[in-house]
Amino acid sequence: MVTGGNIIYFNIVKNGAAVGVMCVEGRGYSLTTVTEFWTVELDVNDEVWIWADTTYSAGQQGAVHGWCNSEFSGFLIGS
Numbered sequence: 580m581v582t583g584g585n586i587i588y589f590n591i592v593k594n595g596a597a598v599g600v601m602c603v604e605g606r607g608y609s610l611t612t613v614t615e616f617w618t619v620e621l622d623v624n625d626e627v628w629i630w631a632d633t634t635y636s637a638g639q640q641g642a643v644h645g646w647c648n649s650e651f652s653g654f655l656i657g658s
Contacts, residue, residue, distance in 0.1 A: 586602065586603070586604050587602075587603050587631060587632070588600055588601070588602050588603075588631075588632040589601040589603070589629050589630070589631055589632075590629070590630040590631075590632060591617055591619065591627065591628075591629060592627065592628040592629075592630055593619055593621075593625060593626070593627050594625055594626055598619060599617055601615050601617075627653070
């Protein structure tokens, strides 16, 4: 969640390499939420990380608030 006028970027990283970015921009004075779906194909022992960059753009700052609901989940499709 991001407060009004601020930006946060979530970088999706697979095995140490960036594979995508999600931008959340706070509009107005309330907290902004976002839902986004990504599919990342993995092999055995691959790792995926979500890296929150809170100071990415022109001094604007976002934050992942511990008291808010931030969820990242994964599913195994096929075998």
